[in-house]
Amino acid sequence: xxxxxxxxxxxxxxxxxxxxxxxxRGETTYGIxxxxxxxxxxxxxxxxxxxxLIDITSIDNxxxxxxxxxxxxxxxxxxxxxxxxKMKIGEDxxxxxxxxxxxxANWHEREIYDMMGIKFKGHPDLRRILMWDGYxxxxxxxxxxxxxxxxxxxxxxxxxxxxxxxxxFVTQPSTxxxxxxxxxxxxxxx
Amino acid sequence: xxxxxxxxxxxxxxxxxxFTRLDAAFNWVRKxxxxxxxxxxxxxxxxxxATAASRFDIARFGAEVMxxxxxxxxxxxxxxxxxxxxxxxxxxxxxxMPDPKWxxxxxxxxxxxxxxxxxxxxxxxxxxxxxxxxISGCPPRPEALLAGLMKLQEKISCEKSFVAQKPELTRKLAxxxx
Numbered sequence: 001x002x003x004x005x006x007x008x009x010x011x012x013x014x015x016x017x018x019x020x021x022x023x024x025r026g027e028t029t030y031g032i033x034x035x036x037x038x039x040x041x042x043x044x045x046x047x048x049x050x051x052x053l054i055d056i057t058s059i060d061n062x063x064x065x066x067x068x069x070x071x072x073x074x075x076x077x078x079x080x081x082x083x084x085x086k087m088k089i090g091e092d093x094x095x096x097x098x099x100x101x102x103x104x105a106n107w108h109e110r111e112i113y114d115m116m117g118i119k120f121k122g123h124p125d126l127r128r129i130l131m132w133d134g135y136x137x138x139x140x141x142x143x144x145x146x147x148x149x150x151x152x153x154x155x156x157x158x159x160x161x162x163x164x165x166x167x168x169f170v171t172q173p174s175t176x177x178x179x180x181x182x183x184x185x186x187x188x189x190x
Numbered sequence: 191x192x193x194x195x196x197x198x199x200x201x202x203x204x205x206x207x208x209f210t211r212l213d214a215a216f217n218w219v220r221k222x223x224x225x226x227x228x229x230x231x232x233x234x235x236x237x238x239x240a241t242a243a244s245r246f247d248i249a250r251f252g253a254e255v256m257x258x259x260x261x262x263x264x265x266x267x268x269x270x271x272x273x274x275x276x277x278x279x280x281x282x283x284x285x286x287m288p289d290p291k292w293x294x295x296x297x298x299x300x301x302x303x304x305x306x307x308x309x310x311x312x313x314x315x316x317x318x319x320x321x322x323x324x325i326s327g328c329p330p331r332p333e334a335l336l337a338g339l340m341k342l343q344e345k346i347s348c349e350k351s352f353v354a355q356k357p358e359l360t361r362k363l364a365x366x367x368x
Contacts, residue, residue, distance in 0.1 A: 130310075137309075144309070146307075148308060157274050157275055158277075160317075162311070
């Protein structure tokens with residue numbers, strides 16, 4: 001079996017459950033429904049040799065319904081084939097976990113929960129992983145400001161906001177040269 | 191020592207007796223054996239290690255004894271990005287250090303948050319600890335850290351350490367003298 005055969009059998013096996021196929025530089029992407037996720041994941045691992053889950057990421061399409069999108073990057077170690085599955089979910093939906101199918105998904109799903117606030121149904125240990133337990137925000141959501149929001153958790157941690165305006169490392173949208181577009185220091189009058 | 195002056199010369203006791211001020215003696219001892227607490231949090235810690243290694247050799251300034259227990263340390267070198275998750279831990283380690291103690295903020299991140307102007311990074315360790323010396327650079331070269339250490343030594347040699355250490359005794363002595 002070659003890599004092309006494998007991708008063909010993916011299309012054959014799941015048929016109508018896959019939609020919106022795109023190909024880019026030899027990598028195939030399919031959209032799937034969140035209800036089909038576990039079935040597709042299990043068959044991908046067991047029958048289609050996608051034994052390696054490289055990463056799970058999430059996208060916040062703020063203002064679009066459904067709001068979130070979760071991307072699964074699968075890889076077949078034996079045939080060296082990539083497969084990307086994209087799954088749209090709404091704000092109140094709780095997608096199924098795949099942490100029992102690929103154990104590595106455990107921490108990836110924790111990270112998505114931490115940064116985006118998406119809860120995974122059936123996850124054995126859905127705690128925050130980067131921020132501390134009790135931090136009230138989900139920082140990678142689009143409505144969360146880059147500068148952060150103040151929070152306070154006595155004896156554990158606190159945060160303050162760090163405004164960007166006028167400070168270093170700000171890019172101004174213009175056609176001017178870098179020196180003017182990205183002032184590296186606060187102007188002296190501030 | 192800068193403060194040392196020649197006193198009545200006596201060849202019999204020469205070499206055995208030194209006249210100095212108490213502060214100067216204290217400070218001389220302190221500044222030449224600073225035991226650092228290596229608070230290495232990011233890439234600055236690599237430069238800190240390079241400073242301690244043979245090429246730059248921080249031992250020339252008496253600060254080679256990196257201690258991993260805060261109870262044995264004099265100067266905390268905050269080397270790297272202090273995230274909010276780590277911030278209170280850094281403060282707690284600082285509080286476990288015995289007095290007198292000093293803090294060096296090494297690099298842009300420890301001094302100001304550096305390029306991490308974000309929700310996760312403390313914008314300068316000076317929001318939590320009293321910083322004595324800031325070192326610029328991202329990360330600073332080992333020479334810069336050594337220069338910072340020498341600045342700290344200068345600062346220590348100007349301190350009124352006896353008064354700071356024994357305030358009651360100093361007051362009492364002053365009362366007796368007047």
